Amino acid sequence: MENYIIEMLxxxxxFPGITANDDITLCLRxxxxxxxxxxxGAGKSTLMSVLFGLYQxxxxxxxxxxxxxxxxxxxDANNLGIGMVHQHFKLIDIFTVxxxxxxxxxxxxxxxxxxxxxxKRVIKLSEQYGFEVxxxxxxxxxxxGMQQRVEILKMLYxxxxxxxxxxxxxxxxxxxxxELMEIMREFAREGKSILFITHKLNEIMAxxxxxxxxxxxxxxxxxxxxxxxKEELSKMMVGRNVNFKVHKETKELGDVVLSVxxxxxxxxxxxxxxxxxxxxxxxxxxxxxxxxxxxxxQTEFVSGLTGLExxxxxxxxxxxRDITKAxxxxxxxxxxxxxxxxxxxxxxxxxxxxxxxxxxxxxxxPEFQHFGFIKSNAVRSxxxxxxxxxxxxxxxxxxxxxxxxxxxNQQKAILAREIDKEHELLxxxxxxxxxxxxxxxxxxxxxxxxxxxxxAVLLISHELEEVMNLSDRIIVMYEGxxxxxxxxxxxxxxxxxxxxSGAKSSIAKENDNAGQYQxxxxx
Amino acid sequence: xxxxxxxxxxxxxxxxxxxxxxxxxxxxxxxxxIMTVASPANSFLGxxxxxxxxxxxxxxxxxxxxxxxxxxxxxGFAFKMGLFNIGASGQYTMGMFFALYVGFMWxxxxxxxxxxxxxxxxxxxxxxxxxPGIFKALLNVNExxxxxxxxxxxxxxxxxxxxxxxxxxxxSKTRTSYLPTSAQIPSLGIxxxxxxxxxFIAIIAALILFIILNKTNFGYELKATGFNKxxxxxxxxxxxxxxxxxxxxxxxxxxxxxxFAILAPSTIAGSSMTYEPVSVIAANGFNGIAVALLGNSSxxxxxxxxxxxxxxxxxxxxxxxxxxxxxxxxxxxAVIIYFSAFAMLMNTMVGNLINNLFRKNRSKKFLPxxxxxxx
Numbered sequence: 001m002e003n004y005i006i007e008m009l010x011x012x013x014x015f016p017g018i019t020a021n022d023d024i025t026l027c028l029r030x031x032x033x034x035x036x037x038x039x040x041g042a043g044k045s046t047l048m049s050v051l052f053g054l055y056q057x058x059x060x061x062x063x064x065x066x067x068x069x070x071x072x073x074x075x076d077a078n079n080l081g082i083g084m085v086h087q088h089f090k091l092i093d094i095f096t097v098x099x100x101x102x103x104x105x106x107x108x109x110x111x112x113x114x115x116x117x118x119x120k121r122v123i124k125l126s127e128q129y130g131f132e133v134x135x136x137x138x139x140x141x142x143x144x145g146m147q148q149r150v151e152i153l154k155m156l157y158x159x160x161x162x163x164x165x166x167x168x169x170x171x172x173x174x175x176x177x178x179e180l181m182e183i184m185r186e187f188a189r190e191g192k193s194i195l196f197i198t199h200k201l202n203e204i205m206a207x208x209x210x211x212x213x214x215x216x217x218x219x220x221x222x223x224x225x226x227x228x229x230k231e232e233l234s235k236m237m238v239g240r241n242v243n244f245k246v247h248k249e250t251k252e253l254g255d256v257v258l259s260v261x262x263x264x265x266x267x268x269x270x271x272x273x274x275x276x277x278x279x280x281x282x283x284x285x286x287x288x289x290x291x292x293x294x295x296x297x298q299t300e301f302v303s304g305l306t307g308l309e310x311x312x313x314x315x316x317x318x319x320x321r322d323i324t325k326a327x328x329x330x331x332x333x334x335x336x337x338x339x340x341x342x343x344x345x346x347x348x349x350x351x352x353x354x355x356x357x358x359x360x361x362x363x364x365x366p367e368f369q370h371f372g373f374i375k376s377n378a379v380r381s382x383x384x385x386x387x388x389x390x391x392x393x394x395x396x397x398x399x400x401x402x403x404x405x406x407x408x409n410q411q412k413a414i415l416a417r418e419i420d421k422e423h424e425l426l427x428x429x430x431x432x433x434x435x436x437x438x439x440x441x442x443x444x445x446x447x448x449x450x451x452x453x454x455x456a457v458l459l460i461s462h463e464l465e466e467v468m469n470l471s472d473r474i475i476v477m478y479e480g481x482x483x484x485x486x487x488x489x490x491x492x493x494x495x496x497x498x499x500x501s502g503a504k505s506s507i508a509k510e511n512d513n514a515g516q517y518q519x520x521x522x523x
Numbered sequence: 524x525x526x527x528x529x530x531x532x533x534x535x536x537x538x539x540x541x542x543x544x545x546x547x548x549x550x551x552x553x554x555x556x557i558m559t560v561a562s563p564a565n566s567f568l569g570x571x572x573x574x575x576x577x578x579x580x581x582x583x584x585x586x587x588x589x590x591x592x593x594x595x596x597x598x599g600f601a602f603k604m605g606l607f608n609i610g611a612s613g614q615y616t617m618g619m620f621f622a623l624y625v626g627f628m629w630x631x632x633x634x635x636x637x638x639x640x641x642x643x644x645x646x647x648x649x650x651x652x653x654x655p656g657i658f659k660a661l662l663n664v665n666e667x668x669x670x671x672x673x674x675x676x677x678x679x680x681x682x683x684x685x686x687x688x689x690x691x692x693x694x695s696k697t698r699t700s701y702l703p704t705s706a707q708i709p710s711l712g713i714x715x716x717x718x719x720x721x722x723f724i725a726i727i728a729a730l731i732l733f734i735i736l737n738k739t740n741f742g743y744e745l746k747a748t749g750f751n752k753x754x755x756x757x758x759x760x761x762x763x764x765x766x767x768x769x770x771x772x773x774x775x776x777x778x779x780x781x782x783f784a785i786l787a788p789s790t791i792a793g794s795s796m797t798y799e800p801v802s803v804i805a806a807n808g809f810n811g812i813a814v815a816l817l818g819n820s821s822x823x824x825x826x827x828x829x830x831x832x833x834x835x836x837x838x839x840x841x842x843x844x845x846x847x848x849x850x851x852x853x854x855x856x857a858v859i860i861y862f863s864a865f866a867m868l869m870n871t872m873v874g875n876l877i878n879n880l881f882r883k884n885r886s887k888k889f890l891p892x893x894x895x896x897x898x
Contacts, residue, residue: 308756329759338757346757351750356743360758363743372739 003084004066005030005193006051006162011060013046021057026212028162033184033194034226035204037237038214039436042198047214048164052084052193083155086166089147091139097150098122098135101157118157125156129183132221138342145176152183152351163187164195169203173293174464174497176357181207199237199437201230213237238437251472254284257335257424257456260315263314265297265304273312274300274492276480282425287447287457289471293500296464297480299341302429302460307331308337308346332361335424339414339431341460347414348402355383355398357413361421390416391442407438415446426450429460442469449513464493478502543824545818547831554855562846569845573852576841577834582716584833586787590615592725592829593780594811597648597818600732601666604765605749610655610670611777612808613677614648618778619785619798619805620681621647623699626706626786628689641724641782648778649771651677656770660763664856666770667702674804682800692800702786702795710788717790722781728776729822732799736822745769780807 006028013021020043028034038044049055051062053071061068064080071077074324077084091100098115101122101178107114119135123204126133131149139147148168155163165184169177184194184207196208204211205225211237213220220236259281267274275297282288292298303309305316307328316324326334348357359368359379368378383398394400394410402410411431418426428447432440447470451457461467467474476499483505486496498504554573559566577584594611601608622644625631631639655669685692685699694699708719736742744765748755756762784807789795814832818824839852 167774327759327761328756329761332759340757345751345753347754349747349751349754352747360747360754364740370739372741374738374740374743376738 003030004028005064007063008047008051009061009063011047011050011057011062013043013050013055013057019217021050022217022219023060024214026219026222028193028195029210030193031188031191032209033188033196033207035208035211036197036214037199037201037204037211037233039199039237039438040479042214042436043217044214045166047197048115048166048197049320051077052082052164063492078158078160080162081160082162082164083158083160085148085151085155085166085168087166087168087170089151091147093140094138096136096138097133097142097153100139100150101135103154105158122153125153129156129186132259144293145173145179148172148180161192162195163192163428164197166197167199168196169198169200171294174493175499177203177502194258199362201233204233205230215239234437236280248470249452250400251285251452253286254454254456256281257319258282258458259315259317261315261317263301263304263316264312265300265309266312267300274480275304278477278480278482279314280475280482280485282456283456284424284456285451285454286472287451287459287470289459289461289467289473289474290477291461291467291496291500292477293465296477298429298460298477298478300342301477302338302427306336306427335422337361337418337421337423337426339411339418339426339428341429341433343407343410343414348410349408350401350403352402353398354387354392354394354400354402354405354413355379356387357402358383358398358417361417370454373454386413386416386420389420390408392416408435411435411439411443415443419446419450423455425456425458427458427460429463431459432438432461432463432466440466464496468493474501478505532780543828546817550855550858553858554851557763557854558842558847558851561851565845565847569842569847573838573842573855574831574846576838579841580716580837582711582713582718584830584837585722586716586718587836588829588833589719589722589725589783589787590780590807591810591814591832592729592826593783594777594808595814595818595825595829596725596729596732596811596822597773597777597780597820598811599815599825600736600776600823601769602815602820603736603765604745604769605752605794606659606766606769606773607667608652608655608670608770608773608777609667609779609812610651610673610808611773611811612805613670613674614651614777615781615784615805615808615811616674616677616681616776617647617651618644618781619647620684620781622706622780622782622786623685623691623702623798626702627688627700631705633705637708637786638702640706640729640786641708641721641779642712644782644786645775645778648781649775650729651778652770652772652774653767656774659770660766663686674808678802678804682802685798685800696797697801698797698799701793701797704752704788704795706786707788707795715790717787717796719783719787724779725783726826728779729826732772732776732824741768777811777839778813779807781805815858 004027008024008026011021011024012019023046024043026036026047036044036047040386046055050057051071053073053076056072062071063069069080071080089365092103095103098119102118107118108263110437122135126135129155130214133146133149133153139150148171168180172180181203184196187194190445198204208225210222211228211233212222213233219336241452253308261279263275263278264273265275278301280288285519290298290301302308304311307326311324314324315322318331318336321334323334324330344350349360356379362368363374363379368375368382380398386392387394387398390412393409396403402413405413415431426447431443431447435443444466447457447459459470468488474486474491474496475498476486477481478500479502483502484499486499551574555566555570558569558573562569594615597611597614598608622640624641625640626636629639651673653664657675658664658669659666686694691699708721710719711719736746742754744760747758748760748762748765752762785796785798787796810832814825814829817828817831818826833854836852839849839855842852843849
C-alpha cells in the first residue's frame with residue numbers, strides 16, 4: 001500500500017439522465033503534481049466538485065491519509081486542507097486583495113476586523129513565492145494573472161496542502177503560464193500535493209508527475225508522465241488518434257471584403273476607449289486572426305464591428321458598402337455572419353427549440369413567412385436539412401430544447417446557421433471555447449472550408465494553438481490597439497506571446513494618447 | 524410506466540401546470556386555516572361555499588372574469604417579452620373613460636354604438652400602454668416605474684375629466700349617470716346576472732394573442748426578446764419597435780377590460796354600470812397581475828386562471844352568509860398569489876420529489892431481488 005494523501009475510491013456521481021462519474025478512483029501522492037485530463041463533459045469538474053464538497057457522490061468513499069472522511073461542503077474540504085482555484089475566479093471585484101484573501105476566515109476581535117496580522121502574513125507569503133501582489137490593490141484593477149495569484153494566496157493563507165487548479169492556464173499568456181508552472185513545481189517541492197485539471201497536453205507533459213484520464217465519465221487510466229507520450233494521452237482522452245495539425249492549402253487572395261479604418265469604441269466599464277484607432281483589411285480567401293489576451297478590447301471591437309454597440313469613430317466597409325452606422329439586420333443582409341463569443345448570451349435563445357434557433361437569422365425571409373405568419377413546415381424542413389448536413393446531434397431532432405443540448409452541438413448549430421446564410425465575411429469569436437477535441441477539429445475544418453470557398457474569415461481567439469494553426473495572417477491587440485501584424489507561417493508562439501503581453505510592439509504610436517489611459521496595478 | 528411518468532414530469536407545460544395546482548392547493552389550505560381561526564364553528568361550511576358557491580352563480584363568475592381576463596392578458600403578454608406591465612390599472616381606467624366618453628357624447632346608430640365604445644376603450648388603453656412603451660424603448664426608462672406613475676396619472680386624470688363633464692357626471696350622486704342602452708354590451712340573458720357577450724370577445728382576444736405568440740414572426744421575436752434580449756439584438760430584431768408594439772397591444776387588452784366592465788348591461792332595466800371617481804386605483808388591474816402569474820403568462824392559461832379567480836371571488840362573497848367578511852377571500856387569493864410567485868421553486872421541488880420517490884422504490888424493490896434489473 002502506497003502512501004497516498006488523498007484517495008477517491010470508486011466514486012459514482014449521477015445526475016438525472018447522466019452518470020457524470022462512473023466508478024472512478026483517483027489517488028494523489030504527497031508532493032506530486034497530478035494531472036486530471038479529459039475532454040469537456042468527461043467528468044473532471046464533477047469529480048473535483050465531489051472532492052471539494054460541492055456535490056455528494058452516490059457511491060464510493062474519500063480517504064485522507066488512509067482515513068475515511070466525509071466532505072459535505074467546501075468548509076469541510078478546507079478543514080482537511082483542500083483548496084481550489086476555480087476556473088472562474090471567486091473574487092469580489094470591488095474588494096482589495098487582502099479583503100478577498102481573508103474572506104470567510106476574517107480575523108476579528110469581538111466582531112471587529114483585525115487586518116494587521118493578516119496583512120503581514122499575506123505580504124510574507126507573497127514574498128516567499130515571489131508573487132509581487134499588492135495587498136491593497138482592488139481586484140478590478142489588477143490583471144487576470146494577478147487575480148489568479150490572489151486565488152493561490154487564498155489557499156496558502158488557509159494553509160491548504162492539497163491544491164486543486166481547475167484549468168488555470170486558460171486565461172494566461174505564455175509567459176505567465178511558465179511562471180505558474182514554476183510556482184506549481186515549487187509547491188510540490190515543499191510537499192504540497194497538486195491536482196491539475198486541464199485538457200492541454202503540452203502543460204501536462206511539462207509539469208505533471210502522473211496523469212489520470214477520464215472519458216465520458218469513465219476512468220481510462222492512470223499513467224506516469226515519464227512513461228507516456230502526448231499522442232498516447234490524447235488517444236486515451238479522445239478514444240482515437242487526433243490530428244493536431246490542421247491541413248491547409250495555400251490560397252490566392254481575393255478582393256478586400258472587410259475594411260476597418262480608425263475604429264474607436266468606448267468602454268462600458270471605465271471612462272476610456274476600449275478600442276483605439278484600429279484599422280485593418282480582411283480579404284476574400286484568408287483567415288485573419290485577431291489575437292490577444294482576453295480583455296484587451298477584442299469583445300468591444302467585435303461589438304462595434306457587428307453593430308451590437310456604437311462605434312465612436314472610424315469607418316467600416318463591407319464589400320464596398322459603408323456599414324458604419326447600419327443596423328445589425330442590414331449588416332447581416334450585406335453579408336456578415338457572426339459566431340458570437342458568448343453563445344449562451346448572444347448566439348442562442350436557450351428556451352427555444354433547435355429549429356427555432358436555426359432560423360434565428362432568417363425567420364423573416366419570404367421562404368419562412370407568409371404575411372407575418374411563420375411557415376412551420378418550411379422551418380422544419382430547413383432545420384432538418386441543416387441538422388443532417390452539419391451533423392448536429394440532439395435528443396429529439398428539430399424540436400429539442402436548445403438548453404438540453406451539449407455545448408459542442410449548440411456551437412455546431414450556430415455554425416450551421418451562420419455558414420448556411422449567404423455571407424462574404426464570417427466573424428468567429430472564440431469559436432471553440434469550451435468544446436471537446438472532436439468538436440474543435442470539426443469547427444476548424446469548417447472555418448478552413450469557408451476560407452477555401454473564397455470567403456473572408458475574421459477569427460478572434462485567445463488560444464495560441466488555434467491562432468497558429470488556422471490563421472494566414474495574425475494581428476495582435478493589446479490594450480485596445482493593434483500592436484503588431486505577423487505572418488502565421490514565419491512567426492513563433494514566443495514572439496506572439498511577447499506581442500500579446502505588450503512587451504513588444506512593431507507599430508509606432510503616432511497619435512499617442514496612452515498618457516490618459518491608465519490601468520492601475522498592472523505592472 | 525415509471526419512466527413514462529418521469530418523462531411527463533419533465534415536460535415544461537406539465538411542471539408549470541403542477542406548480543400552479545400546487546400553488547392553488549396550498550393557498551386553499553392556508554385559506555381554510557385562516558377561516559378556521561376567524562370563526563371555527565362555521566369554517567367547514569364556509570369553506571365549502573367558498574369552493575363551490577361560484578357554481579350557483581355561473582353567470583356572475585363569467586361576468587367578473589371578463590375584466591380580469593383582459594388585464595391578465597395585458598400583464599401576461601407584456602411579460603412574454605420580459606416587460607412587467609404593472610400599469611394595467613391605468614390602462615384599464617383609461618379604457619373605461621374612453622368607452623364612457625363615446626357612450627355619453629357620441630350619437631351613433633344603436634346597432635354599432637356599443638361596439639364603437641368598446642373600440643374607443645381599446646384605443647384609450649393603447650394610448651396608456653404606448654407612453655411607457657416609448658419611454659422604455661427610446662429612453663430606457665424602466666417600464667415598472669413609468670407604468671406605476673401612469674396608474675396615478677390616468678386615475679386622477681379620468682376622475683378630473685369625469686367630474687368636469689356635466690353630461691357624464693351627476694354631482695349629487697357623486698358618480699356617472701346611466702349610460703344609454705345602445706352603449707351597453709348585449710346581455711347573454713341570464714337572469715340576475717350582468718354576463719354579456721364580452722366574455723366571448725375576451726376569450727377570442729386570448730386566442731388571438733395565443734396565435735400571435737406562437738404562429739407569427741412578431742410572436743417569435745417577442746418571445747425571443749423575452750427569453751434572451753441579447754440574442755434578439757444579435758439576430759437583428761428591432762427591439763425598440765417590438766417594445767412599443769407589445770406595450771400598445773398590452774394596453775389595448777387592459778383598455779378593453781375597462782370598456783367591458785363599464786359597458787356591461789345592468790340587471791335592472793333603465794340603469795347601467797356607473798363609475799365613481801373616488802381616487803382609487805382600479806383593483807382589476809392588479810388582479811390582472813395575479814391572473815397572469817397563475818396562468819403562467821400563457822393566454823390559454825390566463826383564460827382559466829381568470830375564471831378560477833372569479834369563481835373563488837364569487838364563493839367568497841357567498842361565504843359572508845356564514846358570517847365571513849369578504850376580506851377573508853382577499854386574504855385567500857393573496858395567499859394563492861404568494862404561492863404562485865414560488866411556482867418555479869415548486870417546479871424543482873415537485874420534480875425532485877417524484878424522482879426521489881421512484882429512486883427509492885427502485886432501490887428497495889428491484890435491486891436486492893434481481894441485481895441485473897439495472898442492466
